[in-house]
Amino acid sequence: MPTFTDPARDANEAYEALRGLAHATRPVEDPSDTYAVIGDLLGGMRSLRQVLDQLATVHLNHQHQVTNEARDLAGGAVEALSAADELHQAGTLIDQAHDRLNAAMGHSGRIVWNPQEPLTERWVGIVFLHSEEADRVLDLIDREGAEAGIEHLSGWDYGSETTDAAMENGDVHDRAPVCAGDRQAETGDYAMTYNPQAGHVALYRRHLVRPEDALDPPAEAPVPPRRSPAARETTPRRGAGRDKSWFSHPGVAAVKQTRGLSL
Structure with missing residues (x-):
């Protein structure tokens, strides 16, 4: 269960849930379930976008309080800025993936998976x-x-x-x-x-x-x-x-x- 307060623990639970989903979607017995799965993934992707932005903000806010492995403050700031930039770039890619997934959900929602047998x-x-x-x-x-x-x-x-x-x-x-x-x-x-x-x-x-x-x-x-x-x-x-x-x-x-x- 999510804690809503412990980011490390909740991230681990999200990882395990995605692992379980990866196994569960190998054989999809009822294809109509895919619409609901895509919908939940779409919601999860929005949350992931928010997480990436928040993680980037943490790196920016602490750039002057960290060092690199050589104990260099300037080096630490560069690494923090670089990490924040990559997180923002990942968020931009998530936006593109979100649009694609949203389009896929629209198409999936118009599918009749179990049509009546033709007469x-x-x-x-x-x-x-x-x-x-x-x-x-x-x-x-x-x-x-x-x-x-x-x-x-x-x-x-x-x-x-x-x-x-x-x-x-x-x-x-x-x-x-x-x-x-x-x-x-x-x-x-x-x-x-x-x-x-x-x-x-x-x-x-x-x-x-x-x-x-x-x-x-x-x-x-x-x-x-x-x-x-x-x-x-x-x-x-x-x-x-x-x-x-x-x-x-x-x-x-x-x-x-x-x-x-x-x-």
């Missing part, structure tokens, strides 16, 4: 339609354009309910799936794939997840064979559980039923 982009299935259900949307796209189709299909998006259903059903992709012959259009966070020849249309929404929650896509996604209009299936791609309505979301239907929701 991974995935696409969740909103709805997949085929047969007569898809024909209505395909006709809309043909009349009014792809954006009108996306806006219409976005009515199947129930937010978190749709996302949860897609996660449960494994309808999550690293990119919006595109089969052979499909066309694709994007608006905002939505991507629509449609194929007038095969008679299907699908809508996907961009969804950001933590890397550990991202599903690894298969090495090679199978491409379904093209179907003629006469051979279009009438069974939803995602299995049973659809509403009777032609615009029901196949993955959310079960969720809505359990929650008592209806369109």
